[in-house]
Amino acid sequence: MIHFKTKEEIELIRESSLIVSKCHAEVAKYIKPGVKTIELDKIAETFIRDNGGVPAFKGYNGFPYTLCISVNEGVVHGFPNNREIQDKDILSIDCGVKKNGFFGDSAFTFPIGDVDEIHLKLLRITLESLYLGIKAAVSGNRIGDIGFAIQKHTEVDNGYGVVKDLVGHGIGRSLHEDPQVPNYGKRGKGVMLKEGMVIAIEPMINLGTYKVKQLNDGWTIITGDGKASAHFEHTVAIGKQEAIILSDHNLIFDSINNNINIKKIQ
Ligand code: MG
Numbered sequence: 160m161i162h163f164k165t166k167e168e169i170e171l172i173r174e175s176s177l178i179v180s181k182c183h184a185e186v187a188k189y190i191k192p193g194v195k196t197i198e199l200d201k202i203a204e205t206f207i208r209d210n211g212g213v214p215a216f217k218g219y220n221g222f223p224y225t226l227c228i229s230v231n232e233g234v235v236h237g238f239p240n241n242r243e244i245q246d247k248d249i250l251s252i253d254c255g256v257k258k259n260g261f262f263g264d265s266a267f268t269f270p271i272g273d274v275d276e277i278h279l280k281l282l283r284i285t286l287e288s289l290y291l292g293i294k295a296a297v298s299g300n301r302i303g304d305i306g307f308a309i310q311k312h313t314e315v316d317n318g319y320g321v322v323k324d325l326v327g328h329g330i331g332r333s334l335h336e337d338p339q340v341p342n343y344g345k346r347g348k349g350v351m352l353k354e355g356m357v358i359a360i361e362p363m364i365n366l367g368t369y370k371v372k373q374l375n376d377g378w379t380i381i382t383g384d385g386k387a388s389a390h391f392e393h394t395v396a397i398g399k400q401e402a403i404i405l406s407d408h409n410l411i412f413d414s415i416n417n418n419i420n421i422k423k424i425q
């Protein structure tokens with residue numbers, strides 16, 4: 160069942176989503192080779208609580224951390240740990256916040272240092288596909304129009320693998336609500352989009368095969384062939400003429416521009 164939101168509720172989702180984005184921006188200040196990903200998790204948790212939010216992932220179905228940090232072949236749901244960030248890594252960081260009873264959810268993949276050009280391109284195309292998906296998130300379109308836009312740019316035009324086993328989702332009083340938002344689809348198919356719907360659009364795009372596997376920790380998803388994966392996500396309200404992006408990557412770009420250890424994507 161789809162829960163439609165009032166304007167006031169959408170503003171509360173925006174508030175939570177902006178804490179997520181500010182948290183990404185804060186974490187990005189500390190990203191450099193030698194830093195352990197568990198250290199980033201602590202920075203994120205402190206930041207979220209200092210801003211009156213609650214880390215949405217911590218305790219969700221037993222997930223133990225504030226951030227999902229998925230490195231290189233990691234797709235999503237990776238555990239922050241004692242591994243030190245290395246030059247050329249790509250670091251997917253997913254974060255969720257609950258405040259005033261509403262959730263926000265956003266993800267960003269950071270390229271570290273002298274990252275390989277093929278990985279930088281994977282990130283750029285995946286980020287572009289997110290915004291193409293968002294462009295389709297308008298009233299009167301259907302869920303399939305979003306997935307089609309993402310799949311066309313990533314799989315059809317660039318030969319990447321679109322992860323099928325994991326999808327975007329509605330969001331509001333729950334972290335994951337209906338409808339599901341796949342990163343593949345057919346034009347004009349699926350649930351009709353209407354004002355009042357709020358969804359998380361989150362392309363998970365692999366350099367090689369679209370297939371993924373889960374590690375024995377019961378969470379971490381990695382690519383089936385060990386090649387790299389990228390993940391970008393925004394929380395978005397369906398608009399009449401254009402989608403309303405409730406999270407904000409510009410805050411993250413500001414941090415990237417001030418951190419010589421992170422490569423610029425565009
Ligand atoms: Mg997320």
Ligand code: MG
Nearest residue numbers: 264359361392
């Ligand atoms: Mg999500």
